[in-house]
Amino acid sequence: MLLAASCVGCAVALVSLVAYLTVQSNMYQQFDDSLIHRAAAAVKSTPVIAQFREVPSAVLVSSDIEIGLLQANGELIRPSNGTPPPAGSDELAVATGAASYSLRTDDATGMRVVALPSGNGQALVLAQSLEPTRRTLSDLSLVLFLFGGAGIIVAAVAGTAVARAGLRPVERLTSATERVARTMDLRPIPVTGDDELSRLTHSFNTMLSAVAEAQERQRQLVADAGHELRTPLTSLRTNLELLLAASRVGARPLSERDRVDMEADIRGQLDELTQLIGDLVELARGSEPRTENERVDMVEVVERALDRARRRAGDSTFDVSLQPWVLTGDPAVLERAVLNLLDNAVKFSPPGTTVGVQLRPLGDGTAVVEVADAGPGIAEEDLPKVFDRFYRSSEARTLPGSGLGLAIVKQAAERHGGAVYAGQSSAGGALLTIRLPGVPG
CATH class of the missing domain: 3.30.565.10 (Histidine kinase-like ATPase, C-terminal domain)
Structure with a gap:
């Protein structure tokens, strides 16, 4: 869940930053192009100072610009009802002919200022507020932040759901292995689906089947060995009890022929037990891992x-x-x-x-x-x-x-x-x- 949320968060942050910087660059570029275009259109007809002072204020308000003519001596001529644009050394350099144009942002007023030559010894100065553009970019950053945060939350929730769904088979398999270790119950684990975990469960079931089969073979071997050992041991015990009984005081002694037969029978039974034990050891060794051939x-x-x-x-x-x-x-x-x-x-x-x-x-x-x-x-x-x-x-x-x-x-x-x-x-x-x-x- 943390990994998914982190990855989505990094991706959203990167995409939001790139989108914001791209929109910011384009908006400022369009703003500058529009301002320069207006200034160039105004410069084409060199304004008469008297007429310039009489520009209607409604035109200035509706266009959201401030305009003025800056003389080489530093005098700024503006419409009578208008607000003078910011004018500084950059604009004065254009008026005196030291620069072909100037374009800057005035930090004090938050306006974008452009100056173009307008006849000898003067420059046309236009200024427009950056506030609408900055407000738009602020809204954009807020939208990107809110939607990015929502995306991260959705990614975290989805990651949690996916992680739980993906780990559920692992939890079942873990519980099953713990059950096998605790109870030695070798029943197969139910399998659903055909993904990697399902194949792992199939493999685990195959291992359980092999262990169960080996356990059953071992149990059968012990049972069969006990059965086979019972007969010679019983006969051996009977013969030994007869020999011991015959050796007690007052008991009827065995004839020499019977004693010889019993001793031969005991030796035969011991040989049979020795062979059986040897064969069992050989079978057990054969189940060991192979040595170097x-x-x-x-x-x-x-x-x-x-x-x-x-x-x-x-x-x-x-x-x-x-x-x-x-x-x-x-x-x-x-x-x-x-x-x-x-x-x-x-x-x-x-x-x-x-x-x-x-x-x-x-x-x-x-x-x-x-x-x-x-x-x-x-x-x-x-x-x-x-x-x-x-x-x-x-x-x-x-x-x-x-x-x-x-x-x-x-x-x-x-x-x-x-x-x-x-x-x-x-x-x-x-x-x-x-x-x-x-x-x-």
């Missing part, structure tokens, strides 16, 4: 993953076909993703079968890492869900695992600008694929 040779990544997978593959073997492919990324993350695919294939493949591993470019700027097993395969209804966190098909529930391995694969692929797919292999088992952008090595 490096050049990654996918052939080396797959070969390192194969070396680790062979050590725990038992009787399973790998049929490997690798073509050069290079991309920019995190080799450790990609190696973990490929290893998870290999471990998953070994887990579901019958002993003594072969797992197919391929790395091949597709010719569109991407390459795929395909892992095919000879297991029971994936049901059609499970294909869209196998990469979800903690999702395990009915066949997988009887096998060890946390349900996070393939979720880690998906996260690694998306982190590198790729995607994951699940399908059926030619041998009837599962075919899991990572698709990554890059260039041939």
Whole structure:
């Protein structure tokens, strides 16, 4: 509001000043031109002094001028009923021939005085009051001041209205952000219009949606993790309670076979918990901002993953076909993703079968890492869900695992600008694929 009023005030003041000075200059110029024209017309007929003294006073009053003949000796001849015009050294210089003409303002009387030569040794002097012109300029200055002030007031009022209307969406957005910070209520903010603030509100709503989605994923992860942890912890607690109960005085001791089975069961449950916690940590690390990436040779990544997978593959073997492919990324993350695919294939493949591993470019700027097993395969209804966190098909529930391995694969692929797919292999088992952008090595 202050800015608008100040700008309008400066503009009005500047325009008013320029207008006043222009009108003042034009009015004074017209006044002088008219006075000089009258004097020149009077000079054309050199007046006879006797007749000059007899000029009717009504003519002088109606024309609002004072007239006189100034002699070289300083004598001023005027009409008998008229008022003598101011005459000084400037007019005397014209009468004596020292100056061709004179034009001045007499400060004492407030009159404009012009003197023109009128024959030898005399000058015709005309004077006219500046009061009407000054009064007109005074009225003009008053009008400009009043209308300028009114314009500033109108500008201030309009600026206030515009500022309030413009800041109202900002106030709503500010209130909404304060509400979110205070209550963690992530509901979208209503949007009206299509101006910059509306687009800002749209962007803020998009951010709220992303935060709400992340919050929901976090809540779901915690719920799923709690659910998955409950089963091994419950079994572990049961076995420990049985061992403690059997060790009490007077309790029936466990047979050696039962004790060995319980200890093996406890070790298996601890391994399962360790794997689950490790997978959760891996997923949490995958959500962190990217570190500086490096050049990654996918052939080396797959070969390192194969070396680790062979050590725990038992009787399973790998049929490997690798073509050069290079991309920019995190080799450790990609190696973990490929290893998870290999471990998953070994887990579901019958002993003594072969797992197919391929790395091949597709010719569109991407390459795929395909892992095919000879297991029971994936049901059609499970294909869209196998990469979800903690999702395990009915066949997988009887096998060890946390349900996070393939979720880690998906996260690694998306982190590198790729995607994951699940399908059926030619041998009837599962075919899991990572698709990554890059260039041939």
